[in-house]
Amino acid sequence: MSRPLIARIDTAALAHNLAVARRAAPGARILAVVKANGYGHGLARVARALRGADGFAVLSMDEAALLRAEGYTHPIVLLEGFFHPDELADIARLRLRPVIHRPDQAEILARARLEHKVDVFLKIDTGMRRLGLEPQRLKDTLAVLRGSPQVGGITLMTHFARADEPAHGVAAPLALFRDTVAGLGLPVSLANSAALLAYPESHGDWVRPGIMLYGASPFADRDGLDLGLLPAMHLESRLIATRLLRKGEGVGYGAAFVAERDTKIGVVACGYADGYPRHAPTGTPLLVDGRETRTLGRVSMDMLFADLGPLPGAHVGSPVTLWGPGLPAERVAAAAGTIAYELFTALAPRVPVEET
Numbered sequence: 001m002s003r004p005l006i007a008r009i010d011t012a013a014l015a016h017n018l019a020v021a022r023r024a025a026p027g028a029r030i031l032a033v034v035k036a037n038g039y040g041h042g043l044a045r046v047a048r049a050l051r052g053a054d055g056f057a058v059l060s061m062d063e064a065a066l067l068r069a070e071g072y073t074h075p076i077v078l079l080e081g082f083f084h085p086d087e088l089a090d091i092a093r094l095r096l097r098p099v100i101h102r103p104d105q106a107e108i109l110a111r112a113r114l115e116h117k118v119d120v121f122l123k124i125d126t127g128m129r130r131l132g133l134e135p136q137r138l139k140d141t142l143a144v145l146r147g148s149p150q151v152g153g154i155t156l157m158t159h160f161a162r163a164d165e166p167a168h169g170v171a172a173p174l175a176l177f178r179d180t181v182a183g184l185g186l187p188v189s190l191a192n193s194a195a196l197l198a199y200p201e202s203h204g205d206w207v208r209p210g211i212m213l214y215g216a217s218p219f220a221d222r223d224g225l226d227l228g229l230l231p232a233m234h235l236e237s238r239l240i241a242t243r244l245l246r247k248g249e250g251v252g253y254g255a256a257f258v259a260e261r262d263t264k265i266g267v268v269a270c271g272y273a274d275g276y277p278r279h280a281p282t283g284t285p286l287l288v289d290g291r292e293t294r295t296l297g298r299v300s301m302d303m304l305f306a307d308l309g310p311l312p313g314a315h316v317g318s319p320v321t322l323w324g325p326g327l328p329a330e331r332v333a334a335a336a337g338t339i340a341y342e343l344f345t346a347l348a349p350r351v352p353v354e355e356t
């Protein structure tokens with residue numbers, strides 16, 4: 001038998017989560033965010049499951065080209081736009097929609113000689129201070145784009161920094177965006193998963209859900225199931241050894257866990273080289289034989305330890321869920337001081353992936 005670690009991707013869950021997004025934002029078109037290899041779930045597989053979306057958003061030309069090669073004719077947005085003028089010929093040929101986030105990119109595009117017009121998403125910085133035009137640069141940048149025969153449709157966009165935090169929300173950036181674009185009459189795109197779920201007033205013409213499509217919650221205080229979402233990734237393995245740990249014995253590198261009494265432990269075939277977070281401390285939840293227990297000690301490259309004190313019947317071969325149905329990735333992430341986004345996208349190429 002091969003190493004038992006496997007990531008199962010539930011394509012029906014992906015489609016279900018897209019339907020949840022549709023119901024939550026009935027008036028908007030959905031740009032399914034499938035960057036980072038479909039948040040680690042596999043780009044081609046995710047696109048197939050989410051083909052009912054109205055468009056896809058990716059980061060790289062490679063991802064966009066793969067989607068076109070798979071035959072998708074959907075609008076495809078390049079979330080970081082183009083990095084070099086040389087990319088514009090392919091952007092036009094593949095009919096991609098780059099995000100224009102600096103005034104000089106508008107100038108470069110306006111001067112290019114391309115085989116088709118290019119539709120663009122023009123991004124405004126409403127307070128995240130990452131990408132986008134300063135609001136006062138919108139008018140002149142728009143004039144450059146509108147003056148160019150190379151530029152087709154223009155959608156105005158922004159991205160929220162704190163839509164996932166109820167104490168902050170989207171009110172201030174949304175008001176600034178509204179003020180900035182007032183009277184322009186152009187389509188707009190603002191909402192990530194958190195804004196889509198929590199702030200209907202932010203929906204606009206195109207919503208951009210990412211994490212919720214994969215079944216995880218963007219909010220710290222609720223998990224995906226609370227929001228009606230289904231986890232799309234099930235990272236599962238098995239126990240490959242068990243031991244009796246005697247009182248006072250340490251386990252693993254650094255003996256980071258020391259037994260306070262005699263207890264049974266299991267060794268799970270999954271480690272940080274598989275994408276499991278190395279910083280997950282003793283106490284991080286996992287399921288053995290479908291029942292919740294906790295990790296013990298330090299995560300190693302290829303293995304981690306399960307506390308079998310409460311599960312004396314567990315044995316070599318017992319199934320282990322690292323995250324998935326019955327154990328939201330959000331909980332594992334919180335225990336490890338990170339977020340489900342990072343767990344999903346860190347899934348290592350060496351982990352076999354199967355569709356269910």
Ligand SMILES: *Cc1c(COP(=O)(O)O)cnc(C)c1O
Nearest residue numbers: 033079159192193208209210211
């Ligand atoms: C990644 C990304 C999204 C999706 O965010 P989620 O929190 O995963 O829903 C939306 N918009 C932009 C610009 C992004 O970079």
